[in-house]
Amino acid sequence: MIYIFSGKDDFSLNRALEEVKEGIGDQSLLAANTTVLEGQHVTSDQLSNVIEAAPFLAERRLVIVKGLLERIQPKTRSSRRKKTAPTSHGQDEYKLIFQSIERVPPSTTLVFVDRIDLDGRTQNKSPIMKEIISRADVVKYFPLLRGSLLKKWIRDEVNREGGRISGQAVDLLGDTVGSNLWIMQNEIKKLTLYTSGRCIEEDDVKEVVGYAQEASVFAMVDAVIGFKLGVAERLVGELMEKGAAPVQLLYMITRQFRMIARVKGLKEKGIKDQEIQNKLGLTSEFAFRKTLEQSSRYPIVRIRDVYRRLLAADISIKTGKYSGETALNILVAELCE
16 A cells, blocks of 8 residues: 655644554554655665565554655756756666555555645656656645635534634634644644633633734734834733733834845745745744735835834843833834834
């Protein structure tokens, strides 16, 4: 049996891999009959030896190969340059690897784990890549979940945990936590325990989920960037009353302007939104769209001026010219001009 699991949603990919393991047989013997190979370095001989090895005191063994398809997939540089191609020696090695795959015995379950896009839209797959895909019994692609797909996953996961959740709570969870399903699963477990059988509501998310608790900080930063002086001053005061340190709030403002500057630079290079989001490391679709919108309102000259004011506020705190609270209030007033 040959499986191919690919994509950047490593949570769902890992869950699928665990299901494969559970279906192999006696779990007490699985560790002794599991081999994990690094596909970037494995040779055809190593792969053949592992694939053809007999199980130890069991009916089947598991072989997991990580990153091999990424190694085989033709790599491209910028559109102005020629595509790179494997050497003839590399092609010969890949052919031997494919021959090894063709000889998988019934006693071996072979799983390829990769991060590349194999959902059918990837162009220019190598002939060997196509052959490996066609040889697989199961091919599953796990992209990062966004929008309606993410919300469906949240509902399904809440049901899996034995809970119920309102539509508003689903929307808030999706907007604040984003596509990192490892974090999302943990937050859902906390929410189902907290609500003890009743429906999870929006207020529960605000109360329990750390990301939602940080939403007021994001709202403060958004007010500063949006030149809303009254809202920004009120939120700064509320946050400091709750124990937030002025230096922490200054850091969050600086961090968002740094994001805005990076977005502008990447947009000027013609990079697509999805790639920009990945480069920024923002799993929350809401946070990314907000940053994208904010960047459109700030010319580079204004960003340079903001950076000078941020630096001045930081220096004034560190040198003792102003207290943290005073420096932050002055900065907010200046940035909202």
